[in-house]
Structures are given as C-alpha cells and as structure tokens.
Amino acid sequence: MRGFFKNEASSTTVLLAATVLAMLWANSPWSETYEAFWHTSMGLSFGDASFSLDLRHWVNDGLMTLFFFVIGLEVSYEVRMGQLRDRRLIAVPAIAALGGLLVPAAIYLAFNAGGPGAVGWGVPIATDTAFVLGLLAVVGARCPEPLRAFLLTLAIVDDILAIMVVAIFYTESLSIPSLITAAALLAAIMTLRWLKIWRAPAYIVLGFGLWLATLESGVHPTLVGIALGVLVFVYAPSDHKLLRAGEAVQEFTSSPSPAAAAQATRLVRMAVSVNERLQMRLHPWTAFVIVPIFALANAGIRLDAETLRNAATSPIAIGVAVGLLAGKLIGITIGTWLPLRLNWGVLPGNLVWGQLLGGAAVSGIGFTVALFIVDLAFEDPRLHSEAKIGILVGSLLAALLGWIVFRMAWDRGGVCAPPDAEPEEELPVLLSEPVGPDDHIRGPKKAAVTLVEYGDFECPYCGRLHPILETLRQRHKDLRIVFRHFPLRTLHPRAVPAAMAAQAAADSGRFWEMHDILFDNQRFLTDEDLGRYADQLDVDPWSEIHRHQTRVGRDEASGRASGVRGTPTLFINGVRYQGGLDLESISKAVDEARPRQP
Template identity: 35%
Template structure:
C-alpha cells in the first residue's frame, strides 16, 4: 500500500490526514460538554475509580485516570518511538546536514516557550510546569496543515514534521529527567535487566512484535515501581524493535503500521477525553492565572518566535536555504504552537494539585487554538495557489526536505 494522498477527501471536504486532529477536537469538545453538564459527577467518579491490573494481591492499583496517563500513553510513546527511530535511520533526520535546521528550530521552539512560562508562572511558585508549552502535538499540527492541501510545499510540510519529531524527542527526555518522582533502586535494576533482554532481542533480530510488547509490559511494570514514568518504557521498547530482520523484512515498519490506527483513533482520543474536560463555571477567574498565561503565551508567542528566529539565524550562519520564505516559516511555526495532547500530558505530570488542572487546560486550549488560527491565516495569505491535479509542479530535487512524507501517512513498503 502506498502513501495516502493529502488530497484524498473524507465526506467531500476533510483531507484524510486531518481526521486524527479532527477526532481530537471532537473528543475534547465532548469532554467539555460532559464536564459542564449533569453528567459531570459521573465523569469524575469514573476517572477516580480504582482499577487493579495484575494477579490478586500483587497487581498494580491506580485510578483509571492514572492508568490512562501512565498506561495508555506508554503505547502512544511506543508509537512515537517507532517514528523517531524510522526518521533517525532513514527519514529526514538521517542526514545530519539536512536535519540541523529543524533541530535548531525545535530547540528554539522549546526554549523560548519555557522561558515565557517561567516568566509568568515562576514568581508564583508554578515554575515546575515550564515544559508545558514546549511540546508540539504532531497529529494536530499536521492535521491542521493538511487543511491547506497541496498549497503547502513538500519542503515546508517536512520541516514542520522534522521540528515536531525533534520536539517529541525533547519531550521524552524532559519527562525522563525532570518529571520523574523518587527513584527506587531495586526495581530500577530489574528494569535494566529487562532492557538488556530487549537489546539482545534486537541484536538477534527477533521479529515478533508480540514478544517485544510482552517484554515491554514487564519493563513498564518495573519502571513504574521504580518511580520513573512508565511511558519511557514505550520509547525504550520501540528503540529495540529492529529496522530489518534476517529476511530483510521490517518489523519496525510493520509495528508502526499496525499500531497507527490504535493510537490515532483509540489512545489519543481516550487521553483527550480524560484530560480535556474543563469546568467553565467560574473559569473566568483563571483567565489571568499565571499558569494560564504562561502556557497560553508560551504556545502563541514562544513557539513561532523561537522556531522562526533560530531557523533564520541557523540558515544564515550555515549559508543554507530555508524550506520556505520567512512568512511561510512563521506560519508553520505558529502551527507548531499546537501543544494539546503533549502539553496536557506534561501538565498532568507537572502539577498534582487538582486546582491547577483548569488553568493548565485553559492555557493549553487557548494557546493551541490561537496558534492554529494564526498559522492558517498567515499561510492562507502567503502560500501559492493550489496546484491542480493535472499540472502538478515538478519537485525541486535540491530542497533538503522534499522527499519526506507526513509521519501519520501510511508508508508501507514491499519487503
């Protein structure tokens, strides 16, 4: 099966690659409706329900909301880890020279939002949430960009993809080092032994994805017991899935293809529904809350300025061509300010106090929506008119990102 064309329409108007983002919007809206309806108590009681998974007397007991945050999101990070590995080995990040510009852009797009958040929230004791506006939601960002169809040059689309991929890698590192609670040595050592087994499976080119998942569940259990976020286990397992087996097949491609629908149409909507509900009763008093301002302005201002500025300076220093004009780069950088899933996830890790859930979500919602609208408005004005299907423009083979494809499109290869 080849890549799905970005011009393919669902219901006659929505590009197929925009469906995951649209589903997230719908799920978040449903959560908002439920939380502000008579069903609010049922919503909260359900998420607070204690759930035990594992053998009687030895299982892990957590609230349903924690299982979603730590369990389901481990599957999400496994999928992201597969994408990261593919991009590093054979995608646009496999060429150090071509990858340097989006890496610089991503670094600026994480640093400046964090500084803005600390500026507003730090003096009030909320600086621990500095990474909330530093994250980009890949599915949402690419889904919004796809609304412009083939007006978006491939090089510009791939630049956003590369920035988002590096951004996700940064978010994974941040979660591992800055949002890990007290460490317990014994289960951490056991996790190290399980990781060694996964590495041996990789070296032996073990093909069975089911076996990797089974060992990954054990790794997740030990990491959770050690105090390290179990979501990191998903990334580590993905890193051990081999790109090629002994028969030159690609277990990694197959795993990415198999997990894609479960993550895009299952894990992410469930996470959004469980974390997107904001009680609007009295929410106006949170509009000027330091966390709301830090998260919202970090996404709206920090992301586009950080990405566009560092990319522009990097291109000048390296004497390299940018994948688009400066206005186009600014528009794409605005779209990278859609934090949503990743920002909500980091917010849930950063703040345990329930009273901070509303300002965090308001800031992430407001920042993401404004960023998306600004990006679409700018790009609608500065991008060339749509290319007709009968006269596709010839690709510029000199463009460093021209051959990249959207990360959420099917990229199955004949093995």
C-alpha cells in the same frame, strides 16, 4: 469509512470531537460523573498479589506508552533511513525545535518565577503533531510538501526534547531496586535483538515487565515506549528478499494453493522491516483510539464563571497561552533564521518566509503532551484547570494566527525568501559560479561550448538525460560536460549517499566511471549497492565523508544561487537552458552557443 481513516485530517477531527465531548461532559448536569468515572479503579490480581490503577492512570501511563512507542518507531526510521540521516537537512528544524522549547519556557517563567506555578514551565514547550498535521491538511495548497517535511522533522525533534524534559525534570523519586529490574529487562530485550530472535510473545512479556518495573521505579513509564520503539529493527528491503518475495508471488500465481499463499504472504511481509510494519498497524490505533481517549480523559475542564475569572488573571494560564502563541512563533523563527544565517543547514524545497512563519505559528498548538505534563506538574485541581484553560486558549489562538499567516503568504505570493529559497518568477538565468579546476569535467579542456548539469543520481529525468548527453558529446567534439551535485533530499532519500560515493570515486580519479554506474543502476542505490559499485572501482565510498558533504553542499549552494530548483537543470556557456530535454533541442542550443568563426 476507509476513505475517512486514510485522510490525515480525519484523526484531527476525531481528536477534536473527543476534546469537545470531554468539555461538554465536564460542564453538563452530570459533571460529577466525569471525575468519578476516570477515578474508577481497575487492576490485575493473582492470589494475594495485586496491581491496580485508576482509569485515568491506565490511559496516561499505559495507553500513552503505546503512543510514545509509535513515536520511537518514527524516530528510529527517520534516523536510519529518513530525513534525520542528513545533518544539513535536519540542522535547521532541530535548532528550530530547540528554540521552540527554550523561548516558551522562558516566557512562562517570566510570568511564574518564584510562584506556585513555576514547576509548570514544561507545559508550553511541546507541539501537538496530530493537530498541526491536521491543520496543514486543511490549509491544503497553501502548505507545500517541503514545509510539511520541515514541520514533521521539527515535530520529531520536539517530541524527543519533550520526553527528555519529562525524564529529567518531572521524576519526583526513584526506587533503586525497580530501576535495576528495569535495566535488566531492557538488557534482555537488547540481547534478543542482538541475537536476531524475532518472537513477538517474548518481546511482549519482557516489554510489559519493563513497563511495570519502570512504573514502580518513579520514572515515567512512557519512556519505555520511546526506548522500545527506537530498538525495533529497521532496514531497506534487500535485493535478495525482494527476489525471494517475487518468486513466491510468481509461484502462487502459477499454482494457487493455501500453502503457496501463506509462503508468499510471509516472504512479502519479511521484505519490509518490522519497524515499518508496526508503524502501519499501530498508527491508526494511536491516532483514532489512544490519543482521542487521552483527550477524553484529560480535557474535561469545568468552565464556570469563577474558573474563567480565576484563569483570566492567573499567571499560569497566561504564561501557558502566551508561551504557546508567542513563544513558539518567536523561538522557531529565531531557530530557523540562525542556522540559515550561519550556513549550518538548508531548507527542504523552495520555502519562503511567509510559509515558515505560518508553520511556526501553528506549532503553537500544544495539546497532547501539554496535557500530559500538566498531570505531572500540578497536584492542586485549581492549578490543573488554569493550566488546561491556558492550553486551550493558546492552541486556539495559535491555530487562528497560523491560518491568517498562511492566507497572507498565499495572497501575496510569499515574503522575504530565505537565502536558499527565492521566488520562482525572479530566478537568475546566469551561472553564479564559473567552471573551475575542482569541477567534474568530461571533454576537451579548451572546448568551445561548456554544458553544466545540476543533477541528482536518483532523479529519473536525470537518468533519461544521461544517454542523451553521451550522444551529444560524441556528436559535438568541441563540447565539454560538467556535472554538479544537486540532490533533491526530500524526494530522493538515496541521492545524497550516491553523491558521497561519487565524490569518493573522484578522489581516485574515477568520478565519471562511478557517475555512469550510478545512472545505469538508479533503482539500486542502497548502501549495500553503493559498496558493491565502490568495490568494482576499488574505492572506499565512506572515506572523508565530511569533506565530501562539504563539496556536495558547495555545489548545491552554487545551484541555488544560479536559480536551480529542480533536476536536471542545464547551463550552456553560463546561460540557463530552457528548452526541451531531447537530443535535437539540446544539440541545436549547443550549435547556437558555439562562437561564430570570423
């Protein structure tokens, strides 16, 4: 059971099982009990005061708030510590997500403009992250890790855009007193956060009150989940907290006792941010309980002959299905191509267009948020059914299309690589951009041999190579070493900030001093650590950050044009070095590259 719940595809299996169960229930001889059950009223009462909702609304307005709270946690983490910190890395999936919203909505409106279904344009805009990641896990090796990172970033932006659409376009009426109450409660929660008061009961009581006030205000209460998730504190473990936790564990190991165990548990837990702890605790509940219950409550569609006949000619069902199948594929593809063409961003890893097209196709699987918006957009049960049938058909066809594209891309080794990702077997071996005065150069200006390293300050292999290159420079007096940045952004989240700090030091002529400090302290590259190293050199690590980003991006572009795909990659006198990364092998290559004397 533990293995099942740890497998990423398992949550998709449970979600699919809940969907099938809802369909069977709604089409069984006991079909009337399906709607009767989910319309059962349940509430709270205290004296004469009472609050009641039917079970479906408790699921859609209550449990789904917790689901969106987890999404808010993920957004907060990614913005502060994850991939959403790097503008160039998020530019492509963010614009792709926007394209994946606009094109499906436009296609849907092309079928429904001016008709009773026009209000449902928001149904095909959202991607179901759970189903997409589950399908990618089934695809396996055909879906490389960089594509998964790309689609995860796209899904986060997609969720944010979908929630904004719900807030702006699917709020019918507003209650000003309830909105004022909600604003006051939200301000109280933010005040507790500002005062660094971390008491769960206080946040639970205020959060529940905020949910009730938002529900009464007319704004959909799931927005509360996103807002509270974004406000949860996230931070990288500090050296002080890690040291205290390590000391407590050591004390427990030497003198085991209940008190020592409790202290070690508390300090180890405190070393990790509240955000990450909540994600770990709540994600299994949302993935294996809340979302499947939501599917069970909303996916029960009556599929009799009349319903299917109406759906086959319904502009609502056709618009949703075509929007998910073609709209997502076209929108995400254009949204990926445009920023790459304009050099607004980069892709993670060595992705090819076959893989990107497969990812765009499976992003047409719209289920959870699509069903959610159906419930907000339509009151007529017939329109409800037609929209849900369109969701099911479009999602199934998108999954099938994605599988076919992945299969073709795998069998053919990828097609038409984007500008920054060329097939490995055709990589160039010559340095695309010769060494110039703007490069970071260590050694004599008129050296007989020039060694260019494309490196990453967080890469352990670059760290091992660092002392070897120092020894090599001492051994070969006619050797100069050039360092160019090539941060592996998806693997090493601290590599880019470290490169920024090195570039800031370069402004004061102290690049190589910072270079050596960073490689000597690879395990300690937090913002606090980088600030401390900068203070040692009397430089400002975050000055001129946009100019430094441009410089690092220029190094990366020259590396990709030269066929660099990993770190460290070396070029000796402009030719890629492909030998061992040990002192004797590189020294021999330097000797062979030295021009022979007449």
